[in-house]
Amino acid sequence: MTESNANAEALVPRFKFERLLNQDQAGRRSSLCGTIDGQPALLILERAPFPSSTDYLGSVPASLRTIKNLGANDIYHWYLANSGGAVDDNNNNHDFADLKINLIWPCTEKHIRKYSKQGVRFVTETPEIYRDHVRPYMQAQREAGRLNWAFNIIEGVKEAEDVIYRTPYGEDPDEGFLLLPDLNWDRQTLDALHLLGLVERRDLWSLRDLRKKHVPWLRHMQAKFLDATTRVYPGVERDQLKLYVHYQPTYYHFHIHIVHVALEAGATQATGKALGLEAIMAQLETMQGDDEAGMDGVTLCYTLGEASDLWADVFAPLKPTSTASGSQ
Structure with a gap:
């Protein structure tokens, strides 16, 4: 890693949050106002796309920290879940749900075509x-x-x-x-x-x-x-x-x-x-x-x-x- 990259990456951890400015894309993007080293700073957080790695995607269902059922009707089920990825300064997991999950089971070939x-x-x-x-x-x-x-x-x-x-x-x-x-x-x-x-x-x-x-x-x-x-x-x-x-x-x-x-x-x-x-x-x-x-x-x-x-x-x-x- 070059020195310039290292310096740039060191900026984000120094961000001191002051207030939330906006949330859009249905809450998937948050604009935060704060400071870095006493100077005003704007930090925009946005959830990245899921990686296409089959190993990663295959491991997600079994690795979820919490799953809360929101409802079930016939073959349709939906949940809020916590992937366990966010921790605080004391290395404690936050309990907010960062995943919305829909499950269709048993699904049909028509369902598979629809979502392909x-x-x-x-x-x-x-x-x-x-x-x-x-x-x-x-x-x-x-x-x-x-x-x-x-x-x-x-x-x-x-x-x-x-x-x-x-x-x-x-x-x-x-x-x-x-x-x-x-x-x-x-x-x-x-x-x-x-x-x-x-x-x-x-x-x-x-x-x-x-x-x-x-x-x-x-x-x-x-x-x-x-x-x-x-x-x-x-x-x-x-x-x-x-x-x-x-x-x-x-x-x-x-x-x-x-x-x-x-x-x-x-x-x-x-x-x-x-x-x-x-x-x-x-x-x-x-x-x-x-x-x-x-x-x-x-x-x-x-x-x-x-x-x-x-x-x-x-x-x-x-x-x-x-x-x-x-x-x-």
């Missing part, structure tokens, strides 16, 4: 493609019985203690809904707040089933979700929340995501995946036709992973065959 690195395509789904190809695909997925975990929540069999708000179950199945933390949220970092609104009725598979007649109900749900979130989490105000719907959704039972506006928009909030609830309601309200006019009559564009069944079974076969340049 893959190419991405941008597809155009016309009303005709939806009717003739995508709707039958959705029906096959529902009939395969992959919604047990959602029905467990709706019926109060699982995660009842986590529900933030719900209408009386079964009182009005066409209007009922509930709100609870999304399994991807650590339930602590407010800037990363992520809640899930599930409807009771089972005839709405996706936003494609929404019609003009549903707008008053959607607005009622929106208001209740905002009221409940700001009541349970007083540090969050209504204009710090956004509501959106995925298309294509991960599962075919209509649900709404409620997130903090500071939550960085990764792939799940990007254009081609998330549609704002307010925009959906506005589009429904301005549609021509009677109350039965709906989202099944519009063209939607979105991204798909090349490993997904929807790409392989529906859109790849529909893709036009390119003709050779200059062919007659």
Whole structure:
């Protein structure tokens, strides 16, 4: 190590913390203000990516210092864990959770494909493609019985203690809904707040089933979700929340995501995946036709992973065959 490198690396341990300036990236980056040798200093801490070493990654599950279960439903489990990497001046481990862990067990080949690195395509789904190809695909997925975990929540069999708000179950199945933390949220970092609104009725598979007649109900749900979130989490105000719907959704039972506006928009909030609830309601309200006019009559564009069944079974076969340049 050169002398200049050694001098540079000696600076960080001399940092004297004074105050926290900011936390962003859902708490993964912290900006600290302090001093080094009496002069003002700014230190930015950011969690580094996991190394790709198979030896390291293979050792992580068995080496965790603490594991706290946040919930379990059907094949889905989620935890907070401490890797045991942070120590204080007395060589004592800190007990904060530095890992959020999701476990799917037993998983299917479809889960494995979903979480594997893959190419991405941008597809155009016309009303005709939806009717003739995508709707039958959705029906096959529902009939395969992959919604047990959602029905467990709706019926109060699982995660009842986590529900933030719900209408009386079964009182009005066409209007009922509930709100609870999304399994991807650590339930602590407010800037990363992520809640899930599930409807009771089972005839709405996706936003494609929404019609003009549903707008008053959607607005009622929106208001209740905002009221409940700001009541349970007083540090969050209504204009710090956004509501959106995925298309294509991960599962075919209509649900709404409620997130903090500071939550960085990764792939799940990007254009081609998330549609704002307010925009959906506005589009429904301005549609021509009677109350039965709906989202099944519009063209939607979105991204798909090349490993997904929807790409392989529906859109790849529909893709036009390119003709050779200059062919007659």
